Amino acid sequence: MTERTRLTVDPIACDGRGLCAELLPEFIGLDDWGFPVIPARDVPAALRADAAAVARLCPRLALRLERAER
Amino acid sequence: MAGLTAPAAANPQWLWFLSRGSGLVLLVLCTAVVVLGVATRTGWAPRRWPRFVAAELHRTLSLFALGLLALHVVTAIADPYVSIGWAATAIPFLSPYRTLAIGLGTLAVDLGAAVLLTSVLRHRLGLRAWRAVHWLAYLAWPAAFAHALRAGGDLRTGWVAGTIWGCAAAVAAAVAAAAVARPPARSSMRWRSRRALTFGPGARPGSRGSTR
């Protein structure tokens, strides 16, 4: 049983500030208009701590880290 | 200063100096926190610093200021030269010594504590509640500044006065710059669309209008 984590963004809260992409460029990209593009796959284990920090730091509280046991 | 000796045991003046010194540094720190907060809000990002620097520094310095605040308050209360009383650290305008001046400081602490506490818990509170309380920071800083002016009192000393008024200038400049800066296109557009969506231009979201 491995723990799977997903990073999701609330598109209504997100304002395209871009802090998340600065802090986690290995996982989060920006589209042509400055809004984060987050892949739908699981967060790699090595980046999990950083993803948690990014979710905490978003000034609009738009990011959420969801855990699921599989 | 040389004559300040109490009849009881050793009464070090270092408490007094520490209290006032920490107070001055605290004012500078709080000014930095407010200026960085404004910078975070407006998305200011100089070329060599990523955006998260302002946000993170704002948070880190505010926690540092909390520690320094503890020092400032404890040394002020513990100093036997002035009688303030522990209750006055939480409830404003209770101190027999310079009621207004100390009271303003307590007010600043109360407001600042509310801001800090809600920020620590903001993921549980949600964006709206957190933001509503965070606006109190614009009351907390002027209270702290007024406290510094009245309770500090070393304005005759050049560098102290320079520091205090420099802090005021920094906050005023930051707030003015944020006020005249054009809001990020994305957020202002959100409100325009929402307003037009509800009833046509000029209506406020949530207002009912005449469609019932």
Added chain:
Amino acid sequence: MTAIVDSTRAPSPAGRILGPSGLPRLLPSDLAVGVDPAGLDRHLARHGARPCCAGDWRRRQRLIDEVDSAGLTGRGGAAFPTARKLRTLAAGPCPPVVVANGVEGEPASVKDKVLLASAPHLVLDGAACAAELTGAAEVVIVAHRAACETVRRAVAERRQVGCDPVPVRVQAAAAGFTAGEASAVVRWAHGGVPAPTGRPPRLGGPGRRPALVQNVETLTHLALIMRHGASWFRSAGTAAEPGSMLVTLLGAVARPGVYEVEPGTLVRDVLGLAGGTGQPLGALLIGGYFGTWAAAEAALPLPFSAAGLAAVGASPGAGVLAALPATACGLAEAARVTRYLAGSSAGQCGPCVFGLNAIAGALDRAAAGGGCDPATVRRWLRDVNGRGACRHPDGTAHMVASALRVFRAEIDLHGRGWCRATETAWVLPAGQGQP
């Protein structure tokens, strides 16, 4: 690229004479002068009294099973199985609220408005049945402004006689395309902004009852299934898509309007109901503004059903069939519709607002002869997909992708300064764009 629909062919089964299992089921079969089509007496004379659907858990489950075997799916565009929604809400701990979605923000579609104006009692019957089946405490009808008065009168008539088991409230719909989205309707019905709440849509919200949102046409079918049963419902349509559906026919047809058809009827016969076109057709927009563009000659011989239209990547959607004559410029129409959609977003999500704006700009440039970089536009279409709080960017991207496929030749022609169109009037309505 052209095809002609011949209106002199023998009438198809879709237009056969009214009978208990025949069409039309929902719309009035005749409109006698001086008689109010929306009156309660007329409704009772035609359909009879509404059967009571209340009762203990087992009885209600049996009735919901009846809806399940009838195979009723939502008629608002998403075609979600109605029985599943009813079951979920009936099993919930809290009595829900039934929200009848008659907003119909899509400018090309008028079926819900027509239904509410001509058969409001059938809609209200369906809402009452849904309320009894799910144990709801309240019914809210969100109706387009044009039909609001009729619906209010119908509700007042029923209140006098005591037809409805729960209080019924009528609310005028907000303007705008996204105001018809399910969570936006629920929020609007409870006094909030008519904007979607996010994915998954929160129908209810904190401290509120869960909401059963159904398109008004779905509710009319529910009311008739409760009267006549599942096998009656299945006597029309195909096995996979039973029952009848309302379609709005517009564009190059003799008599544009709302018609009731059986899924599986050929597209050319559906257009024949509106008197045919009498002129060569260029393209069809199938399913509404979130639907699919298709070349006329490819689409006309197909059955009008999800299974049949899949051959051109389309589906019935919101029940809209727009026929573009060969003399109109499909590229310009598509660009105009895209610009409308870009301007009518709720303005909540950056990728939708900025992305759709960029896509609309690209189509405008292509229509004006400035050429089009398909790689960039396709990247944008991929970027906006799924990144909004509702399906607005997804649906728009799907429509634009089909336009890029179908009008590729037009894009080339425009790039060289030519256009084959001679039609100067716009075919598709583009509502009032948002400022």
